[in-house]
Amino acid sequence: MSILILAEHDNVSIKTTTLNTIGAAVKIGGDIDIVVIGSNCGVVAEAASKISNVNKVILADAEHLKHQTAEEIAPIIVDLAKSYSHILAPATTFGKNALPRAAALLDMQQISDIISVESVDTFKRPVYAGNAIATVQSSDSIKLITVRSTGFDAVDATGGSAEIENYSVGAAVNLSKFIKQEFTKSERPELSSAKIVVSGGRGVGSKENFDLIEKLADKLGAAIGASRAAVDAGYVPNDYQVGQTGKIVAPDLYIAIGISGAIQHLAGMKDSKVIVAINKDEDAPIFSIADYGLVADLFDAVPELEEKL
Amino acid sequence: MKILVPIKRVVDYNVKVRVKSDGSAIELANVKMSINPFDEIAVEEAVRLKESGKVSEIVVVTIASEKGQEQIRTAMAIGADRGILVKTDAAIDLGGVEPLSVAKTLKALIDKENPDLVIMGKQAIDDDSNQTGQMLAALLGWAQGTFASKLDIDGDKITVTREVDGGLETLELCSPAIITTDLRLNEPRYAKLPDIMKAKKKPLEIIEPSDLGLDYSVRMKIVNIAEPQPRKGGIKVDNVDDLIDKLKNEARVI
Ligand SMILES: Cc1cc2nc3c(=O)[nH]c(=O)nc-3n(C[C@H](O)[C@H](O)[C@H](O)COP(=O)(O)OP(=O)(O)OC[C@H]3O[C@@H](n4cnc5c(N)ncnc54)[C@H](O)[C@@H]3O)c2cc1C
Ligand SMILES: Nc1ncnc2c1ncn2[C@@H]1O[C@H](COP(=O)(O)O)[C@@H](O)[C@H]1O
Numbered sequence: 235m236s237i238l239i240l241a242e243h244d245n246v247s248i249k250t251t252t253l254n255t256i257g258a259a260v261k262i263g264g265d266i267d268i269v270v271i272g273s274n275c276g277v278v279a280e281a282a283s284k285i286s287n288v289n290k291v292i293l294a295d296a297e298h299l300k301h302q303t304a305e306e307i308a309p310i311i312v313d314l315a316k317s318y319s320h321i322l323a324p325a326t327t328f329g330k331n332a333l334p335r336a337a338a339l340l341d342m343q344q345i346s347d348i349i350s351v352e353s354v355d356t357f358k359r360p361v362y363a364g365n366a367i368a369t370v371q372s373s374d375s376i377k378l379i380t381v382r383s384t385g386f387d388a389v390d391a392t393g394g395s396a397e398i399e400n401y402s403v404g405a406a407v408n409l410s411k412f413i414k415q416e417f418t419k420s421e422r423p424e425l426s427s428a429k430i431v432v433s434g435g436r437g438v439g440s441k442e443n444f445d446l447i448e449k450l451a452d453k454l455g456a457a458i459g460a461s462r463a464a465v466d467a468g469y470v471p472n473d474y475q476v477g478q479t480g481k482i483v484a485p486d487l488y489i490a491i492g493i494s495g496a497i498q499h500l501a502g503m504k505d506s507k508v509i510v511a512i513n514k515d516e517d518a519p520i521f522s523i524a525d526y527g528l529v530a531d532l533f534d535a536v537p538e539l540e541e542k543l
Numbered sequence: 544m545k546i547l548v549p550i551k552r553v554v555d556y557n558v559k560v561r562v563k564s565d566g567s568a569i570e571l572a573n574v575k576m577s578i579n580p581f582d583e584i585a586v587e588e589a590v591r592l593k594e595s596g597k598v599s600e601i602v603v604v605t606i607a608s609e610k611g612q613e614q615i616r617t618a619m620a621i622g623a624d625r626g627i628l629v630k631t632d633a634a635i636d637l638g639g640v641e642p643l644s645v646a647k648t649l650k651a652l653i654d655k656e657n658p659d660l661v662i663m664g665k666q667a668i669d670d671d672s673n674q675t676g677q678m679l680a681a682l683l684g685w686a687q688g689t690f691a692s693k694l695d696i697d698g699d700k701i702t703v704t705r706e707v708d709g710g711l712e713t714l715e716l717c718s719p720a721i722i723t724t725d726l727r728l729n730e731p732r733y734a735k736l737p738d739i740m741k742a743k744k745k746p747l748e749i750i751e752p753s754d755l756g757l758d759y760s761v762r763m764k765i766v767n768i769a770e771p772q773p774r775k776g777g778i779k780v781d782n783v784d785d786l787i788d789k790l791k792n793e794a795r796v797i
Binding site: 409497524 | 554556559560562569581636637641642643646665666668669670671672673674675677678679680681682685686687688689690692702705706707708709710711712713714715716717720725726727762763764765766767768769770771774776777778779780782783784786787789790794796797
């Protein structure tokens with residue numbers, strides 16, 4: 235087997251989701267190469283070369299690759315594909331955007347969001363918001379796969395010494411133009427890799443009240459998440475959404491506050507090690523999966539919890 | 544300007560699905576079916592563009608059994624003008640019509656229909672693939688604006704704001720393009736009774752995959768479908784002190 239990993243990075247540093255994706259590649263077994271596609275991202279290639287289990291780093295560096303649009307990434311993957319049996323990317327908005335485009339150009343049926351590797355051609359993936367787990371077997375000659383990072387341990391970011399090979403990038407496709415990005419700035423840990431996540435839902439009631447959630451998160455050194463209802467209502471930015479169609483998290487501790495526990499929300503957090511729910515409705519479905527449920531008004535319980543920690 | 548909106552018939556998002564006891568499929572008998580919620584958002588967006596005078600025709604397409612007509616009629620009640628059902632007896636949720644096959648079918652229809660824009664869902668809530676739009680864009684060689692929370696059309700200029708993991712990203716796309724919808728793009732309207740009546744009279748064409756030169760062979764075989772490991776229910780704590788004690792001394796997570 236020879237496996238190519240599409241690295242997720244911001245031209246400065248490699249995202250941990252890449253390390254989980256390599257974790258999945260290790261389970262498949264074989265030589266593992268990484269392709270770093272971006273602009274002025276030599277430092278990322280350097281970092282990639284130190285990741286354990288990596289055989290070779292391919293660096294595709296060009297000005298027009300700066301924003302890593304799918305239209306520019308896909309042809310590079312297609313060009314590299316013939317040397318590989320598997321091509322893996324993290325199942326993040328980055329991987330989900332780019333990899334299916336390459337898969338279609340290669341006439342391969344992508345396997346999305348795997349959570350386990352059964353053999354070189356057989357994988358498990360959640361369907362129906364995680365209410366069922368499908369075991370699927372691919373007959374395609376190249377397997378293009380996106381990897382759910384909570385399903386696989388991250389490999390070590392250090393210990394490797396792979397060679398770096400420069401890829402000669404072709405002309406830009408120029409189908410789309412980057413206009414701007416509005417990224418949420420936060421000193422807190424990243425939601426998808428945090429050890430503790432504190433999430434608020436519609437019950438929190440307003441953007442101002444979300445202060446309570448923030449204070450508790452800061453006391454615990456936690457990342458902040460939210461339900462769709464809280465995002466739709468504008469209490470928090472879109473990238474806080476946890477769930478079937480948002481981010482998937484599996485921290486050591488997940489605290490759900492004022493969240494009812496719709497299946498679409500549970501799909502994004504039910505693999506957390508310990509789940510705490512604080513809700514004033516004792517029949518809220520979230521309690522059926524919570525290790526520790528506290529039936530209380532969040533406006534009393536959350537400040538008290540924050541103070542006593 | 545003409546817009547094509549692919550919609551999928553899926554189990555309604557409120558239904559808690561069950562796996563068939565032989566592990567071969569999801570139980571779909573007597574289960575409420577609906578338009579995939581993201582596709583409803585796509586239809587709504589197209590209808591708003593039509594209402595703003597920028598669009599002259601909205602064509603909805605679904606690949607489904609005979610019953611897919613129900614979802615086409617619903618989309619028509621929201622405001623789509625015309626419908627195409629690509630009729631198949633293959634399973635459309637899992638192990639039958641795969642995303643790549645859907646993308647190829649849509650490409651064949653687009654080659655005939657020549658729309659200026661395609662708006663579709665980012666993800667079907669049954670297979671949770673999140674692939675078809677990106678694949679279709681690839682097959683057509685078009686630009687893609689996935690996970691859209693805002694769409695502006697100004698003549699030939701398409702500006703799309705995307706929900707990405709870090710926050711929001713805005714791109715300008717060459718036309719024609721594929722847009723896939725995210726939850727914040729709009730809130731779909733409820734169809735009113737007169738619109739539901741009117742929808743019954745709108746043109747709905749039924750064709751077969753073979754009319755487009757396609758068959759639906761499977762590359763990703765379903766070996767088995769299983770219920771996930773159930774999570775053991777926990778306990779209720781009495782108060783905040785009790786909770787802190789449990790987290791510190793029992794679960795040892797803080
Ligand atoms: C296609 C689709 C995709 C979706 N994707 C997602 C997704 O990815 N993530 C997601 O989260 N949702 C998703 N949803 C939405 C989901 O179905 C629910 O609507 C949503 O999760 C509800 O959010 P909530 O629990 O915050 O709100 P509600 O269901 O309204 O619950 C609010 C809770 O707060 C409690 N509460 C109120 N006041 C207080 C108080 N003072 N103290 C304590 N408790 C209080 C109430 O008892 C209630 O249980 C999706 C829906 C669809 C259709
Ligand atoms: N059978 C189908 N018929 C029409 N459109 C579909 C079908 N399957 C998927 N789609 C479209 O592709 C989107 C993404 O689906 P998926 O890639 O399966 O998650 C959906 O939101 C629909 O817009």
